[in-house]
Amino acid sequence: MMIRKFLASVVGFCICALLPALSSAETVAVIGTGSVGSALGPRFADAGLTVVYGSRTPDSSDVQALLNVTPGPASAATPAEAAQAADIILLAVPWRVAEEVLVSLGDVSGKIIIDPVNPRVLDKDGRADYPTLVSNAERLQALAPRAMVVKAFSTISADTMADPDLVEHPLTIPLAGNYPDANERVARLCHELGFETIDFGPVRYAHIIEGLYLLRVNARLNDIYFEWNYPRRK
Numbered sequence: 001m002m003i004r005k006f007l008a009s010v011v012g013f014c015i016c017a018l019l020p021a022l023s024s025a026e027t028v029a030v031i032g033t034g035s036v037g038s039a040l041g042p043r044f045a046d047a048g049l050t051v052v053y054g055s056r057t058p059d060s061s062d063v064q065a066l067l068n069v070t071p072g073p074a075s076a077a078t079p080a081e082a083a084q085a086a087d088i089i090l091l092a093v094p095w096r097v098a099e100e101v102l103v104s105l106g107d108v109s110g111k112i113i114i115d116p117v118n119p120r121v122l123d124k125d126g127r128a129d130y131p132t133l134v135s136n137a138e139r140l141q142a143l144a145p146r147a148m149v150v151k152a153f154s155t156i157s158a159d160t161m162a163d164p165d166l167v168e169h170p171l172t173i174p175l176a177g178n179y180p181d182a183n184e185r186v187a188r189l190c191h192e193l194g195f196e197t198i199d200f201g202p203v204r205y206a207h208i209i210e211g212l213y214l215l216r217v218n219a220r221l222n223d224i225y226f227e228w229n230y231p232r233r234k
């Protein structure tokens with residue numbers, strides 16, 4: 001009898017100790033299942049996050065195919081459902097709709113929002129330029145003041161997001177966001193995916209980070225391969 005009671009209390013203790021650990025696995029909502037969402041979703045899952053894709057068409061064959069290559073308990077839902085289930089949100093949508101998509105997600109207080117978006121317009125001479133004076137990341141932070149927006153992943157291409165080994169040397173991802181703990185969390189995630197990071201501090205520096213993409217587009221007009229963060233392919 002004593003032994004049975006002892007074993008029962010040991011089993012109970014183990015279950016109680018395990019449950020919080022199991023339920024503390026973070027969930028990331030990957031909003032948008034285009035090039036960036038499809039590149040990072042499976043890699044986030046590889047890094048141990050539970051992935052829920054937020055798509056306008058969660059039942060489509062494309063999204064189901066993406067689920068098939070995403071390890072772990074991945075699922076797909078509407079963008080708002082995915083965001084509400086998540087601790088971290090990757091907003092991998094076109095810049096023109098980024099703000100409206102963010103608003104459509106509902107209350108995102110306390111969540112980390114990773115912003116890979118590169119806003120740009122093309123001038124008459126074909127050069128890329130800022131569409132607004134305020135960066136996308138700052139606009140998202142203003143729209144969701146209780147969330148923690150972190151600019152990240154905007155300076156590398158979707159194929160290197162999927163496979164950092166495509167290039168010759170380590171890729172460095174510049175980060176910016178007003179919340180050091182959130183920046184640190186995203187930095188850790190980047191490291192787990194095989195990237196280096198530089199934390200440039202407050203979200204206002206996202207303006208400069210987003211400018212790196214514009215420089216890259218414009219350099220290519222002159223056949224210049226801008227290599228600061230786009231190293232030559234192997």
Ligand SMILES: NC(=O)c1ccc[n+]([C@@H]2O[C@H](COP(=O)([O-])OP(=O)(O)OC[C@H]3O[C@@H](n4cnc5c(N)ncnc54)[C@H](OP(=O)(O)O)[C@@H]3O)[C@@H](O)[C@H]2O)c1
Nearest residue numbers: 032033034035036055056092093094095117118154157158
């Ligand atoms: N491609 C790159 O190499 C790269 C690199 C760095 C940064 N970025 C930035 O990352 C963001 C995503 O880029 P991407 O290349 O993944 O774009 P994409 O291939 O065009 O995919 C964007 C996804 O956003 C979702 N979406 C939600 N609302 C939408 C709307 N109204 N119209 C169109 N799509 C909508 C769609 O997913 P659902 O159909 O599932 O809803 C769509 O597949 C962009 O802001 C881009 O500037 C891209």
